[in-house]
Amino acid sequence: MxxxxxxxxxxxxxxxxxxxxxxxxxxxxxxxxxxxxxxxxxxxxxxxxxxxxxxxxxxxxxxxxxxxxxxxxxxxxLGLDQIHNMIIIGTGNLGQALANYAAFGDRGFILKGLFDVNPRLQGVAIRGVQVRLMDELEDFLKKNQIEIAVLTIPKTKALEVANTLVNNGVRAIWNFAHIDLNLPEDVIVENVHLSESLMKLSYNISRYNGEHEKN
Amino acid sequence: MxxxxxxxxxxxxxxxxxxxxxxxxxxxxxxxxxxxxxxxxxxxxxxxxxxxxxxxxxxxxxxxxxxxxxxxxxxxxLGLDQIHNMIIIGTGNLGQALANYAAFGDRGFILKGLFDVNPRLQGVAIRGVQVRLMDELEDFLKKNQIEIAVLTIPKTKALEVANTLVNNGVRAIWNFAHIDLNLPEDVIVENVHLSESLMKLSYNISRYNGEHEKN
Known part of the structure; x- marks a missing residue:
């Protein structure tokens, strides 16, 4: 087309x-x-x-x-007829929620790896995928063709990790870290800034209150 | 202003x-x-x-x-100088991730309750708030003034729960369920459809691939 x-x-x-x-x-x-x-x-x-x-x-x-x-x-x-190999960096609650979301797999987003800094999570399996520690990330990326990385880590680490991902062939980042990643232009970034969404909600509550006070 | x-x-x-x-x-x-x-x-x-x-x-x-x-x-x-009492319905991974996000509290979003259908979660405390079962919801809403409800439940239950919330005074819904809630016009709904965000990412990958094939 x-x-x-x-x-x-x-x-x-x-x-x-x-x-x-x-x-x-x-x-x-x-x-x-x-x-x-x-x-x-x-x-x-x-x-x-x-x-x-x-x-x-x-x-x-x-x-x-x-x-x-x-x-x-x-x-x-939307590219849903393609297979997209995906990893999740940050296997806390949010990372686990995304890993557990079966519908992603149905749409061609295949979970290939999970990573975390927490040694207690090492080896824990979610949907058959074991959590690896971060020091295995680079080697993993060299051995596997990963297209999408999901970033569910604190903002302080996000840019450093994103650079590692991009330098090892990851082309798209689904970013939940509360920071704008400055990456090369050919890297595709889709941000989900949850607290910004909540602020929009709270704005609309305030606006509604304001309008009602006027009436 | x-x-x-x-x-x-x-x-x-x-x-x-x-x-x-x-x-x-x-x-x-x-x-x-x-x-x-x-x-x-x-x-x-x-x-x-x-x-x-x-x-x-x-x-x-x-x-x-x-x-x-x-x-x-x-x-x-943005209404961040106000206190917004909030409950989370659905205490799975996503609900727990949101409950654990300390920054919300700093911005005036005060977690007052957690609800789930899973009896195994009953009484589990997250940031000092205990998980209640869904059959306690209506009574809880009558006794507490809750402004915002976060919906992190499957879409099949979302509308029914949303109606209960609205009928008991909740004025704003932060909706993570993968459905558009048809609610009265004075109810404020902010949707976070995560899979739609992932599809935008995948569209942009496909478009990028398409452009490179042409060159």
Missing amino acids: EEREISQAVIGRLPRYHRYLGELMADGVERISSNELSKRMKVTASQIRQDLNNFGGFGQQGYGYNVKYLYNEIGKI | EEREISQAVIGRLPRYHRYLGELMADGVERISSNELSKRMKVTASQIRQDLNNFGGFGQQGYGYNVKYLYNEIGKI
Whole structure:
């Protein structure tokens, strides 16, 4: 498929389309109009059409969307038809939560390694993958082709570890450390800053309170 | 402070300003120009000025920003000067990770309760808060004023639990369940859909691969 430059806002909405289409498939729905999809997802039908037109459309006039076909096509756009070897650095609660999330494996994200600084975790297995200590990381990366590293470690160590990862061939980092990683431009970084999300929530509470005081 | 309707994009950037200003304070920096802040944060100085102008500015020509003052003011806008009583529903790995995150308490998010369906977790204490079983939830909500509930439970149960929360006075939900909650409009919901974030990462890997194949 020819790809133009697609805005990150559109990309950000694709996983949600994928999720709704997956649910429709599970419900046995074979096709859906953009109006119906729009009602379910609470976005306008024109938004849906515009978003999908970025990738060539997929819809047929008067027929709507073939649910399974659209699900698969969006999956391909998202790279879910590929295998992505993944390691998790930091096997605390958050790292374990991510390691235990079976759906990642179903979508091609294959957990190949777990790492931690804590010797008490060494050898503990999560979903059949044993925790290794950090001093094994470089050697492990040289022997295994790892595409994605998940960083669930404190921010003080994050940049140093990220550099080790990148220098040993890791191309993408899913970063939960509360820091912006300054890495070479060809490294793909996706940040999840949980406390920033909580602050947005708290902003919206304050704003709501403020509006109600005025009334 | 008078508030106009501020876009969620601007709000989404405020926690990051807050974080950088906090780091500057920790480094003993007392004031900073928008140009310097711009270099550190890798956003344009005009973006910074525009964002902050939404709230009245804060800068002085030729002086720049007073770091501590700006940190505190942004904190107030984000509601971090308020106390927010919080409970976590779902005390698996993710719930425990969030319960253990000390920085939330420092910012006024006070953990008041932990709930789970698993009887083996009953009475287990995390940061001094004991896990209760779900059948105690309603009674707990009637006796305690809880503003924020964190949902780290499977999506199949999320809407039912969310309705119980809202019917018992909870006003804001930090939702990690992989579902869009259809709740009354005055309930504030902030979603963290982790698998959608991972899909964005994988999209960007695929796009990068695609571009390199073309060259």
